Amino acid sequence: MAAQPVEDALPTFGLDADVIRRGIAAAGQPAPSTGERLRRRVRHELRNVFAGVLGRLLRAAELAGVRGRVRCVICEWKGLEFRPLVGPGWMQRNARCPGCGAVQRQRLLAFAVSANRLAGRVLWVAPEECLRRTLDNSDMEVITADLSMPGVDIQADIERLPFHSGTVACLVISDVLEHVVDDQRALQEMRRVLADRGVALVHVPILTTETVEYGFANEGEWGHRRAYGPDIVRRFGDASLELSAYRADQFSRRDQRRHGLLDWDAVLVATRADGEREC
Numbered sequence: 001m002a003a004q005p006v007e008d009a010l011p012t013f014g015l016d017a018d019v020i021r022r023g024i025a026a027a028g029q030p031a032p033s034t035g036e037r038l039r040r041r042v043r044h045e046l047r048n049v050f051a052g053v054l055g056r057l058l059r060a061a062e063l064a065g066v067r068g069r070v071r072c073v074i075c076e077w078k079g080l081e082f083r084p085l086v087g088p089g090w091m092q093r094n095a096r097c098p099g100c101g102a103v104q105r106q107r108l109l110a111f112a113v114s115a116n117r118l119a120g121r122v123l124w125v126a127p128e129e130c131l132r133r134t135l136d137n138s139d140m141e142v143i144t145a146d147l148s149m150p151g152v153d154i155q156a157d158i159e160r161l162p163f164h165s166g167t168v169a170c171l172v173i174s175d176v177l178e179h180v181v182d183d184q185r186a187l188q189e190m191r192r193v194l195a196d197r198g199v200a201l202v203h204v205p206i207l208t209t210e211t212v213e214y215g216f217a218n219e220g221e222w223g224h225r226r227a228y229g230p231d232i233v234r235r236f237g238d239a240s241l242e243l244s245a246y247r248a249d250q251f252s253r254r255d256q257r258r259h260g261l262l263d264w265d266a267v268l269v270a271t272r273a274d275g276e277r278e279c
Contacts, residue, residue: 006243007233011264015208020227024214040089047091051084058083059098070258074110074134075100082260088220094260102130104248104262105203109174110134111259112201112246112267120169123193125158126176135172158186163193171200178204178224179217187239191272200241200270204228211235232268240273 058080062068068078077099085095085103096103102110106128119139127144135142144152145161156162158173159182171190177183190200210229217223236243246269248261256263 005233006245007230009247010206010230010233010245011247011249011266012209012230013205013207013264015227017208017210017212017227017229020208020212024212024218044086044088047086051086051091054093055083055098070094070260072097072099072102073107073114073259074102074130094257097130097260100130100133104260105174105205105265106130107259108246108248108261108265109172109201109203109267112269113172115246116170116199116201116269118170118172118199118201120195121167122170122172123161123163123168125171125173127152128174131174140170159189161189161193165192166195168193169195169198171198171202173200174203175205177202178226178228181225183226184235184238187236187241190270191239191241194272196272196274198272200268201246202268202270203266204232204268206230206232206264206266236268236270237273241270242273244269 062079066080068080070080070082071078072082075097077097079098082094083096083098085092092104097107110131113134118135118137121141121143122135124135124142124144126146126149143154145154145156145158146152147155147157149155154162158176158180171194173190177186180186190202194200205227206229207227208229210231212227212229214225214227217225221227233243246267248256248265249263251259251261253263255261
């Protein structure tokens, strides 16, 4: 049986692209009324209160010796449940690790790093503190980079990376491409610096049925400039990058809960279309 194309197999949160487009079109309309803003604020505060109470109850039960059911792959913390995560208009259960602060996508990326056995020069763009121990390996020469983040090894724009062509064995890029102005240029830069047999591990939220370009940095979505759909595969292909996916839904339901993963999440595994795997 022929393998299913990556685009067809890529999981998605499942938002309707037309709904997103209508929301963007309405962004220039008058602001919500004072009453509506107050209602939203109250709902957000109620979610925060619920999350805080649930976190304290879980902590009390864990201290009392109730057996844990979840485990963080990054810091080895064990407990009854990962703590709730609250955002604008939503709350997720079993999300944030109280040990290292990692959330679902970061734990999935840690699994992907382990599965791909990274070695050699690793360029880690927009590094996240909770993942440092995942990449702390003597087989790796890890170089951290970001446009403005303090404490990185080099300050660099992913659209213009300061590396010679073919000199990076592995790229680790989590939740960056949805923020950049020109994601196609960023993908082309990734391919340029990637060694012939190198690999890039890329995470972006795959939210909608097809990619929607906002045309601006959406402050309501942490500065995202677009919402990606499974057709992101074509954007990688246009940059001569081949994709496979390390998917959370390949874990059993029990293991998804144990490790605090979202079943619609995936890490994109990219290689040069003319190369072989190196790490």
